[in-house]
Amino acid sequence: MNFFPSRTLALYMVKMFLIRVFSVAALLVVVLTSLDLLGQSGRIFAYPGNGEAELWTYTSLRTPQIIAFALPFSVLLGTLITLATLNQNSEVVSMKAGGLSAHQILAPLIIASMAVAIFSFLFNEVVVAPATARLSAWEKVEFGPIPETSDVRTRVWVRDGDNLVNAKTVIGTGSSVLLKDVTVYNRSENGLRSLMQGKEARFTGTDWTVTDVTRFDVATGTEEALDSVQIGNDLTPDQFTLSDVSADSLSYLNLRTAIKQLKEAGRPTAKLEASLYHKISGPLSVILMPLLGAVAAFGLARSGQLFLRAVIGMALGFMYFVADNFSLAMGNIGAYPPILAAWAPFLLFFLIGETVLVRTEE
Incomplete structure (x- = not known):
């Protein structure tokens, strides 16, 4: 022995x-x-x-x-x-x-x-x-400028009914999440109706406020500038923060926390x-x-x-x-x-x- x-x-x-x-x-x-x-x-x-x-x-x-x-x-x-x-x-x-x-x-x-x-x-x-x-x-x-924030996600796509929402940068977690360089593709019957681009979007508790908006209407070919627009009544912050969880990019404890959040959101884990x-x-x-x-x-x-x-x-x-x-x-x-x-x-x-x-x- x-x-x-x-x-x-x-x-x-x-x-x-x-x-x-x-x-x-x-x-x-x-x-x-x-x-x-x-x-x-x-x-x-x-x-x-x-x-x-x-x-x-x-x-x-x-x-x-x-x-x-x-x-x-x-x-x-x-x-x-x-x-x-x-x-x-x-x-x-x-x-x-x-x-x-x-x-x-x-x-x-x-x-x-x-x-x-x-x-x-x-x-x-x-x-x-x-x-x-x-x-x-x-x-x-x-391989452009590396984002400085540690909890940053880039190029996140989320579906809102028939519409598609793209955020070039997603910063933060929970209700304080911030979306930067937001693009909203407003679709109907598999066709694009309008294209809306905004500087940033914040969650208000029920929907999202997009600021510095430029809206292009496909049917008329016109473009208009708006101070702010409300979008995504059915969108929640976790759809952006948990849309692309990479196991290789997270430590054991952080991955376990992400899995718990995904389960609470009803996502497959x-x-x-x-x-x-x-x-x-x-x-x-x-x-x-x-x-x-x-x-x-x-x-x-x-x-x-x-x-x-x-x-x-x-x-x-x-x-x-x-x-x-x-x-x-x-x-x-x-x-x-x-x-x-x-x-x-x-x-x-x-x-x-x-x-x-x-x-x-x-």
Whole structure:
């Protein structure tokens, strides 16, 4: 029952594992960031006035997303490199000769993976979610001036009966929400009757007051200026603030609050609930990597099957990522319950990893 019979051996394996994980992560981040920047630089420079500073801004906002994406793959590859190296140098044989079981050999790596999982979760909450929200807002304005307000939404479309309302910028929450650069498309029988543009709109409690309005009548071709116009008796503030909730742009607590508000407004939340659960199961997936890659650690290196074992371990790891994405897609369309969509791949591949390990080594 003593999973760490040697403190020196455990620290040696943890150090070896973490160095390889973060080395692979650094390599992947540099390569993926460079490729992404090459693909997006044209769009960034397309906005007048953008230059090198905007490239660095984009890099600072995009890199956290790439780190979060690459970290699970880095743990998988770091595991395979670590275990294959130990096997190649006959260190695994020495550990087993000293009385360690397969689970005892993997225990230091699993504990280190838990630390990486905690780091990944906190990094996603503190860095990735705000950076994603800011980058998304920047992309919606075609890499123009980035909105300064943190609770800003851009290019929101809402339907009001047959009419369509577009707000270029939505600021705030609740009854104090402010719409800027509002356009109202007044339609009747699938035809456009008039087009109304206003500087801003505020909620009065029953409807919306749009100020500095310019109204164009399609039938007569005339245009008139109005100080203010009342619109949207059936429009509520949450239709603008909750119309486009992005799970990737919100932290765990903020996403849970948004889901609660959507439920109170009678909106579907299954997709967001699956993403909420995945904010925990996703970082925890790195704990599976030592288990799935363990096949590379065992078997005699001189038998010539070390490469084949490493390939099998890599295949198991990538099969998990495929199953995880597939399960989330099924949850998004309502085929799987949210909690099953987020946790089923984790539990399935935990059992697969344990089965392979027990059947072959224990």
